Amino acid sequence: xxxxxxxxxxxxxxxxxxxxxxxxxxxxxxxxxxxxxxxxxxxxxxxxxxxxxxxxxxxxxxxxxxxxxxxxxxxxxxxxxxxxxxxxxxxxxxxxxxxxxxxxxxxxxxxxxxxxxxxxxxxxxxxxxxxxxxxxxxxxxxxxxxxxxxxxxxxxxxxxxxxxxxxxxxxxxxxxxxxxxxxxxxxxxxxxxxxxxxxxxxxxxxxxxxxxxxxxxxxxxxxxxxxxxxxxxxxxxxxxxxxxxxxxxxxxxxxxxxxxxxxxxxxxxxxxxxxxxxxxxxxxxxxxxxxxxxxxxxxxxx
Amino acid sequence: xxxxxxxxxxxxxxxxxxxxxxxxxxxxxxxxxxxxxxxxxxxxxxxxxxxxxxxxxxxxxxxxxxxxxxxxxxxxxxxxxxxxxxxxxxxxxxxxxxxxxxxxxxxxxxxxxxxxxxxxxxxxxxxxxxxxxxxxxxxxxxxxxxxxxxxxxxxxxxxxxxxxxxxxxxxxxxxxxxxxxxxxxxxxxxxxxxxxxxxxxxxxxxxxxxxxxxxxxxxxxxxxxxxxxxxxxxxxxxxxxxxxxxxxxxxxxxxxxxxxxxxxxxxxxxxxxxxxxxxxxxxxxxxxxxxxxxxxxxxxxxxxxxxxxxxxxxxxxxxxxxxxxxxxxxxx
Numbered sequence: 001x002x003x004x005x006x007x008x009x010x011x012x013x014x015x016x017x018x019x020x021x022x023x024x025x026x027x028x029x030x031x032x033x034x035x036x037x038x039x040x041x042x043x044x045x046x047x048x049x050x051x052x053x054x055x056x057x058x059x060x061x062x063x064x065x066x067x068x069x070x071x072x073x074x075x076x077x078x079x080x081x082x083x084x085x086x087x088x089x090x091x092x093x094x095x096x097x098x099x100x101x102x103x104x105x106x107x108x109x110x111x112x113x114x115x116x117x118x119x120x121x122x123x124x125x126x127x128x129x130x131x132x133x134x135x136x137x138x139x140x141x142x143x144x145x146x147x148x149x150x151x152x153x154x155x156x157x158x159x160x161x162x163x164x165x166x167x168x169x170x171x172x173x174x175x176x177x178x179x180x181x182x183x184x185x186x187x188x189x190x191x192x193x194x195x196x197x198x199x200x201x202x203x204x205x206x207x208x209x210x211x212x213x214x215x216x217x218x219x220x221x222x223x224x225x226x227x228x229x230x231x232x233x234x235x236x237x238x239x240x241x242x243x244x245x246x247x248x249x250x251x252x253x254x255x256x257x258x259x260x261x262x263x264x265x266x267x268x269x270x271x272x273x274x275x276x277x278x279x280x281x282x283x284x285x286x287x288x289x290x291x292x293x294x295x296x297x298x299x300x301x302x
Numbered sequence: 303x304x305x306x307x308x309x310x311x312x313x314x315x316x317x318x319x320x321x322x323x324x325x326x327x328x329x330x331x332x333x334x335x336x337x338x339x340x341x342x343x344x345x346x347x348x349x350x351x352x353x354x355x356x357x358x359x360x361x362x363x364x365x366x367x368x369x370x371x372x373x374x375x376x377x378x379x380x381x382x383x384x385x386x387x388x389x390x391x392x393x394x395x396x397x398x399x400x401x402x403x404x405x406x407x408x409x410x411x412x413x414x415x416x417x418x419x420x421x422x423x424x425x426x427x428x429x430x431x432x433x434x435x436x437x438x439x440x441x442x443x444x445x446x447x448x449x450x451x452x453x454x455x456x457x458x459x460x461x462x463x464x465x466x467x468x469x470x471x472x473x474x475x476x477x478x479x480x481x482x483x484x485x486x487x488x489x490x491x492x493x494x495x496x497x498x499x500x501x502x503x504x505x506x507x508x509x510x511x512x513x514x515x516x517x518x519x520x521x522x523x524x525x526x527x528x529x530x531x532x533x534x535x536x537x538x539x540x541x542x543x544x545x546x547x548x549x550x551x552x553x554x555x556x557x558x559x560x561x562x563x564x565x566x567x568x569x570x571x572x573x574x575x576x577x578x579x580x581x582x583x584x585x586x587x588x589x590x591x592x593x594x595x596x597x598x599x600x601x602x603x604x605x606x607x608x609x610x611x612x613x614x615x616x617x618x619x620x621x622x623x624x625x626x627x628x629x630x631x632x633x634x
Contacts, residue, residue: 030619032438039621040526058618061332066526076558095382117438191331193363193564197617213568215547220558222547224363253617255353255533257332 004105005052007148008077011103013047015075018211021101022072025063027056033124034116038063045153052077054072054111057130060245061085061203064095074100079107081132081247083141084281085203091284094206104144109133132248135166142282168263185263189229191256196223198250198260199236204243204280211235233263241267242288245281273300304479305489307465312343315392315448317406317481322427323332325350325359336391346495347393348461350437351609355398355539356391360405360422364560367418367546371554384417390478393459397442397609398453399430401539407601408542418559430455431466433497439610440499441623442516447607459491467493501622505594505604511629512595516587520632524588524625532563534612534620535589540605543569554613564588590625 005108012024028039036055041047057174067074076088086102087097089198109129116127133139139148173181196212199205212232215222220231244264251261271278275289275297306314319339327346328337334346350569369380387525394402402423409419430452433440442449451458456475460467468486470476479486515521535541545562548553561570565586570579579585597605606622613621 031613031621031624035619038527040523041587063526105306187331191333193536195536196566197529197533198531198533200529201617215545215568221549222545222562223549223558224560249617253529253533255499255537255615278566 003150004148005050008050008052008103009047011146011148012041012050013044015101016041016044016047020073023067023074025060025074025076026036026050027052027058027077030055032117033110033121034113034127036234039071040059054108054127055113055116055251057110057113057132059085059201059203059249061089062201062206063238064089064100067096075103077103077105078141078144079110080136080138080140080142081107081245083143084138084245085157085247086300087143087281088203088243089206091281091288092206092243102141102144102146104141105134105149105298106141106147106149107133107136107139107208108116109136109139130252132246132247132252135246136284137166137246137279143284169259170266170269173262173266185233186226186230189233190226192224192229192233192258193256194224194229194232195255197216197253197255201249201253202240203245203247204240205236207266233260237263237267241278242271242278242290244255244268246279303488303491303493304468304470304482305462305465305484305491306468306482306486311345311347311466311487312341314482314485315339315345317391317483317485318392318478324390324391324392325356326392327630330435336393339392340357347431348478350435351395351397351440351611353611353615354537355401355609355611356394357401357539358540359389359391359407360402360419361409361542361544361561364558365418367557367559369556371556373553378531381459383420383426387425389422390429392429393426393431394452394455395431395433395609396447396449396452397607398539399455400442400445400447400607401429401609402596403454404540404601404603404605405542407603412600427457428452428455428473429457429459429477429478432458432460434461434494436497436499437610437614438501439614440608441501441503441610442608443499444501444503444505444623445604445606445608448496449498450493458500462491462494467491472535476551488585499608501610501623503626505626508626508629509595509598509604510589511634512634515629516591517634518632518634520628521583521587523585524620524628525581528565528582528620530565530567530582530585531617532565533615533617535563535565536561537611537615539609539611540593564592586620590622590629592624594626594629 015021024041026039027036029051030037034055036051036053038058038060039049060076061082110133111127112130117276119127211219221228247259254260271289278289318324324339325336327334328340329346334349335352335354336356350355366382368382371378409416433449458469458471459476470479489506543562543564544559548557571577593605
């Protein structure tokens, strides 16, 4: 029914049977038709759990950190954004390229699960593209060991990414006056629960110990109030500056619907203007703008 | 049975707002949460359950406990005035109403009464609203909750085509309705049937099964996809863990308590760095054992009300109903 899904299961089964890998990370069907959460397959007979459908939304790259200290070789399915997450982790020396086996998928863009739930299964075809996919610039994985190619000549993108819309939300906020901007961001982050879902799903967040798990260090207290919440927001945004791969997972997983990507994209836009165009997680050899120094770097303080 | 027309409801809230802060579900930044009613005529009582549970009205996210000051060798403590206002919560669903009873067990029984919680709880009247439609993530009936009639509330409401039916449950609820004056009319309309959730899980025997599962390999398997974020705990109407810390400036400061989550590494980290729950496996296990084993052992009831918020918002679809089903199936 779905050639990608069949290839997925077949390849996973082969890799596990041969012993090439000890685990395969992919997606399975969740509680509802609009959920395809991550799954971890270790036995060849369990490979039929794997699915590929329009709700395979989760970026799987981050899970590799959980197996950093094992000897296992792990196969992982990568869409465009997952592959960029892999590149990020490789650049940060978080994972060993020899110990991961990347199975690429030319991603047609995934659908918005929340809107799917609201529409109902009978309108499955009408479910819109996930927000995170609307301005995707790399639907094809930038790194892989093998690429699954659908046999039916399926359109690569169901909705062409309009790169010019990439910073549309940022421009709206930039057009505000400082008071409006303050009101916009404080209203958003007053809702922040500090659940850290954004941090925990982010492939750019890979510190061994996070500042926000050290509440008594005096940097960021545990009180859920405007001051601490804004400190959290800004610190995290600055920390992923130049390393955010725009997979949009932080914003998708935020239970409060905070427009986190608008903040991240503002920084990406500024970096592009200051240091030249750069896309994180695309080229393994290209150093992030804040991870290198050039004599002609602008040094004015904004 | 009493009835109020839909367009008269704001007038009723207005009457209640004379002596109390009235909280109703409202849209805020695209999400629905309980907010102080500020007199606006448009109410969104019928939009399903709120994203956040109303627990923070009794148990705020962050609450100052006392202030202190040091001068030379003298130290003084200033008590924070305890809450003495009154609140009326309108539109509480049966699942959240049950959660209040669960929180009561924690904060008011077993030999210690939490004054911060007690003051708010005792000064609050709860007006429940029956569910005539539900979300796919709802499973309250699995915990013996009736979506059509809440427990431990003062007034029960039911939505009908042109208004709401109201029934006073307690004396305090009767007083609330007495304040309505002409707004209410007597009716013999029967309450509409409750919406019965499609998601059902049989919880029989799960506590006993879990008692023998602490070291079971199931926890490794089920925790693999967990991100270790705290979304489930903060959106849970029964999660009640808190931390107490201080904010010090020079010679003075204050102690506060704030929500905490057993999903965080810091939660169990001890002085010296040892962590008895070192990975997400132990943390996720603790969360489920607390809800389904430890709480029933201590209080004789499950610490889950089937509101489905965790299931709805978990970034990776960790599903407590599936966990219960799987726990019951695994071999010991």
